[in-house]
Amino acid sequence: MDPNRKTARAAAALLAVAATALAGCGSGTSDTGGPSPAGAGCPAVLQAARAAVERAERAVTPWNGPTTGPAAIPGKSLVYVAQTMTNPGVAGVANAVREAARTIGWTVRVIDGQGTPAGIQAALSQAVTLKPSGIVIGGFDPRLTSQQVARAGAEGIPLVGWHALSAPGPSTSPRLFTNVTTRVEEVAKAAADWVIAGSGGHAGVVVFTDDSIPFAETKSRLIEERLAACPGVRLLAQANIPIPDASRRTPQEVSSLLSRFPKEWTYSVAINDLYFDDAAPAFRAAGKPGAGPPLNIGAGDGDPSAFRRVNSERFQAATVPEPLAQQGWQIVDEFNRAFAGRPASGYVAPVHISTAANSAGASSWDPQGYREAYEKIWQG
Template sequence: MHSDGNRKATIARHRVRLAACALLAAAAVLAGCERGSQIGAGESTGGPSGCPAVLAGAQAAVSRAEKKEVFWNGPTTGPAAAPGKTIVYVAQTMTNPGVAGAANGVREAARVIGWNVRVIDGGGTPAGIQAAMSQAVAVRPSGIVVGGFDPDSTSQQVSRADAAGIPLVGWHAVAAPGPSRRPELFTNVTTRVEDVAGISARWIIAHSHGRAGVVVITDASIPFARHKSDLIRKELATCSGVELLAYENIPIPDASSRTPQVIASLLSRFRSRWTHSVAINDLYFADAAAAFRAAGEKGSGPPFNIGAGDGDPSAFQRIDDRLYQAATVPEPLSQQGWQIVDEFNRAFSGRPASGYVAPVHITTAGNSDGATTWDPAGYREAYRRIWGK
């Protein structure tokens, strides 16, 4: 009887300890889920990583992409400047900061090489883009830039340009950089979408230590953007500790009106489960700020937001000020504008495309140094030497 009583007492004490441990564990989980808690790069949001091997690779890739000094590794030789050319830049919409930034780079480079540039804004609608392309072909320019839209959506105009011998250079026009046969482009200027999508997803994995609840925002009407967001989802899925909470399709022309409503709804649905966001364009986070602020969310996060593309000046400002954006994977927009002009110069001279593709980079408050753009150093000087300017 005495030994049986001791055994019962021991079992009772063990149960008390288990209950206490369970309460402590529950309290720790609840404390970790508080929206105001700060989660920095490399810190865990929920204990050990859910994907140790994937996490290690993500941390290494992010470390490389965050390096400050990136020097020009593009072309250093090519044809001298062809004289007296006129370029028409057809923009998907100039409200897209990436499209506008590349257009400004084209204007800057054209002044140096001695060409004329005209920008026609498609307004972000299929009818508007078709009308802009028709107008561009009608003025018989030396070349036309397909600025941020699918050339197949203007196939008749593309055929007329081809028949007239007008070369087309794309900016984010098709999924891959370089020449394209279908649709017919002399070349397409862009970073590799696989690289941009991959590094933005890896930043989330690294930043969350492999424990994240993620919202992905895209514009599925643009094949390039849809492909990018699909690749982001695929990379996020490599980490078992990352949960895709929502995949939101918001057309860029509707971003200012729809994004605040979507953000408010997501906050209501997911609350503290939502730790990170990735959007195919930084502009979504500009439009999201009011909804985050109205809900009482801290500008420094969570959720921690990364833009998988463009990197316009306002994105850099939000990152530096810690206002609802933590990082961006910026396109070197000015450099790409100069590259577009150089690619046309090669086309006019009967030379092949340069084949240059800019490397991916991640900008955060820790490495921006107050800058409002990112470009590899030395590209202007390199292109001037090539053109003899």
């Protein structure tokens, strides 16, 4: 199996298991109402969506993150506890943390939680036992490891999360110095605006989600709310497929949807890019062109497999990626602020939409200027 196909499935396994206790694990596809009024339009929403998409698709944007902060505190060590290193998002950030740590003069050790609750708890326990200067919570909810988090706090070890919580910034419960992530509401809006703008305000849309994961359920709800702002955009159905079951269930679900909406289905939005990897065989079997329709956008991490589909126009037209390398460097900078007794930077990366037209064949979204900015800060 392509390691990139194991990615979010393995990464989401922990979340899906844990979230079952928090939210009902629904499944299947739900219709979401009748057709929109004929000729309904949304000129103001359409204009705003086009402007937002134009901004988000800019391939080169100036660095808008921190340019001041404490000089490098020498001799520090970090442990990166990964939810699973088979997730390219988690692994990409880990590699960037290593790169940034070499630049600032620190050491990093990565411990793989193997994608299971027991494995992650054991990994975080091992990390605390090592007594590093700081620990990265790499892609899992620290509330699932509350005992280990409490031990780290008792040892005075600061924690910085990556996608550890749904919101960026510091957290008091669970206690994180800061959480590095884009804003879910901005990612959801960008994906929905891409549909509104690209369709001229007239589309039939299917949304793929996993309601067993609260973060994913929130993202899909925000996507649907934004789409509803344009009466000419009809939400045909919500395909609620748990991510661990995506490879098994998505092809059958897509085939059923194509039978029900053979012409009406023109766009798709998924809370994670992997759905389109699993949907491709069904689209291909139905004779659908790789370049669409339906035109598909992932509101997910933007892993390398998603970029391959986008760049080759194989059943995915766009993705709203995370700047994984930049976020790894930010994690190191946030720790340096913690060690210096300074507050978190408060920086949140702006959303970006990657397409074949603006990615230039890249396998990730890597904005410019952050390495130079952080190096200048650390040099003092």
